[in-house]
Amino acid sequence: MLYHLRKKFLCLSLFFLIISSLLSGCVSIEVASTHTESDDNLIKVPTDVTDYGPITAATYGTVALTDHGLYLIEQHGSDFVSLMYGDLATQRKVFLCANPSCEHNTEACTSYIPIQMGYAHPGIMSLNNELYFVQAAQVEDTPPHIAVVSEDGLNHKQIVQLPSSWRISSPYICKDSSYFYFFAEIVDSESGNSRTSLIQASADGGGLTEIFNFNAEDSAQYSLVGAVDRQLVVVRYPIIGETEEYKYYRITPHGNISDELSETPLYVSNNHDVLAQLYPNGLLSTSVTKNGTANLCIKDLTKDEEVLIAVTAFDLGLSEINSAFMRIPAPDCYILVAYDNQSMHEFLYDKTAEEFRPYTLEKHGDYATGTPDIIGEWEDYFILCTGDKNSKFDLYSTDGTLDTSDTIQITYALIPKNDFFSNNENYMIIE
Structure with missing residues (x-):
């Protein structure tokens, strides 16, 4: 399937004149x-x-990502959470603590962060x-x-x-x-x-x-x-x-x-794409015409470049498109989210072939559903949120009785970019 793709260069001075026009x-x-x-x-x-x-x-x-690796906050006790480090090279997750004999459950541990139950x-x-x-x-x-x-x-x-x-x-x-x-x-x-x-x-x-x-x-x-x-x-x-x-x-x-x-607004959107239109130095805009065509516009504000993509329900194998938006979770990764009268559908955009194909990777876990979320990239891999799992920790009652309590830990994984774009669930779990 091929879709219309064209670029046009806007007048930089006109663009900034519009943005900087200050009205009373x-x-x-x-x-x-x-x-x-x-x-x-x-x-x-x-x-x-x-x-x-x-x-x-x-x-x-x-979770946060730096050049040095993945950092996570996880709950391991009733009155504390722990700062964890995810080594992307080994896919291992460790307490951010240099003491090999530490039990990571007191303020003596560098990974220990006290919390109050019932508070964020x-x-x-x-x-x-x-x-x-x-x-x-x-x-x-x-x-x-x-x-x-x-x-x-x-x-x-x-x-x-x-x-x-x-x-x-x-x-x-x-x-x-x-x-x-x-x-x-x-x-x-x-x-x-x-x-x-x-x-x-x-x-x-x-x-x-x-x-x-x-x-x-x-x-x-x-x-x-x-x-x-x-x-x-x-x-x-x-x-x-x-x-x-x-x-x-x-x-x-x-x-x-x-x-x-x-x-004058930089962009006006409908209620489905309110937080999905901004990415570093660029803007995404999406509109659906009366005949059900989704017009997608990707503006690169640093290069003063605009990419226009038009896609129909027939192109996507849908009966209709009621609304749609596009997101760029990482550079060169384009995901179209389209709604028909039944449900939501996701598609990956292949810039080389100029076509969309279904995004079918799945989350796995005790509660997680839907497609994995990209939280960053490392070398030739994407870093994904791939699901969740139940985890237990010790809980002491006011009379000193030991009990257990449940919490949910998010699971993260690497996936080679080629496998991601091929919808191959080659998850390398960070654990």
């Missing part, structure tokens, strides 16, 4: 403000005009090849914070601390050479009212600056979804009663930041 109706805040530990109020300060280089984005969760565990992420812990909300006496972690797990240095009434409220955190950027829910200690704001946090000293308060003039909700080159990208969720569209906007976080949320 922009959602904005009059001036940036910063938080001090001595005062929960935000104090006005001048904006910063220094360029701090490209911005990278990541989500925090139970700390997350882990990799930004600019650095490893970080993220505690999104207050847990007993521990405030929300971001901490940098050394590769061997020996050193944890808290570099950003939020007030106890704040909460990191979206999964994406971005960073340039000097600052972190994230959304936070801020609760006023006197009135109890809350607002959601985009925060700039210094990586050297932890100073907090409120860049935008999106709820001030607009009843819609906004969320940070990543970064493209030197700009943050946020998505605007629809207001009740509006046409159900998600609109993407750029923000330049330095310079005259009070005026740089463009009124």
Whole structure:
């Protein structure tokens, strides 16, 4: 099956003119403000005009990938989780601890991370090849914070601390050479009212600056979804009663930041592809015509290049296409997700043959279903989330009685890229 594929080069100056056009109706805040530990109020300060280089984005969760390997957070006890290291060369997973006689269940162990039952565990992420812990909300006496972690797990240095009434409220955190950027829910200690704001946090000293308060003039909700080159990208969720569209906007976080949320969206999508349209230095857009043709557009913003792909339900072996979106989980890997009136279907796009074919790899485990998720690549392999399994740990009751409790451990594996594209389940489990 061959499909239409063509490239066209856009006018770079026109593109950036559209993006940077600042209209009077922009959602904005009059001036940036910063938080001090001595005062929960935000104090006005001048904006910063220094360029701090490209911005990278990541989500925090139970796994992070750096050039040195895979890092995971797993629960092994009722009151702690463990920092694990996955050696990709040997497919072995070990506690991040150098003591061969350690039982990895006390604070003497470098892999040991205390937790409180009933609270969210700390997350882990990799930004600019650095490893970080993220505690999104207050847990007993521990405030929300971001901490940098050394590769061997020996050193944890808290570099950003939020007030106890704040909460990191979206999964994406971005960073340039000097600052972190994230959304936070801020609760006023006197009135109890809350607002959601985009925060700039210094990586050297932890100073907090409120860049935008999106709820001030607009009843819609906004969320940070990543970064493209030197700009943050946020998505605007629809207001009740509006046409159900998600609109993407750029923000330049330095310079005259009070005026740089463009009124013209970078992209408008339907509700199926809200978090699937952004990848490093590029954007994906998808639309389905009335006759059921899916038009897929891949924009590379660094090369000013646009790839257009048109595919019909007949091409995919479906009766119809109600909605569709495309994602690029890793460079040169394109996955089309299409919905008909029955269910969801996934297809791999072969750029050489210019065709789609079914993506049929499966997850395996006690609960997992669906196709494996790509979380990164290493040499000639993709790193996949391939399933899950039940795991037990000791649980002591208040009277000292020993019992056991269950938790779910995610399973990860390598797969040669050729096997992936051939739908051959040659999983090399990291265990």
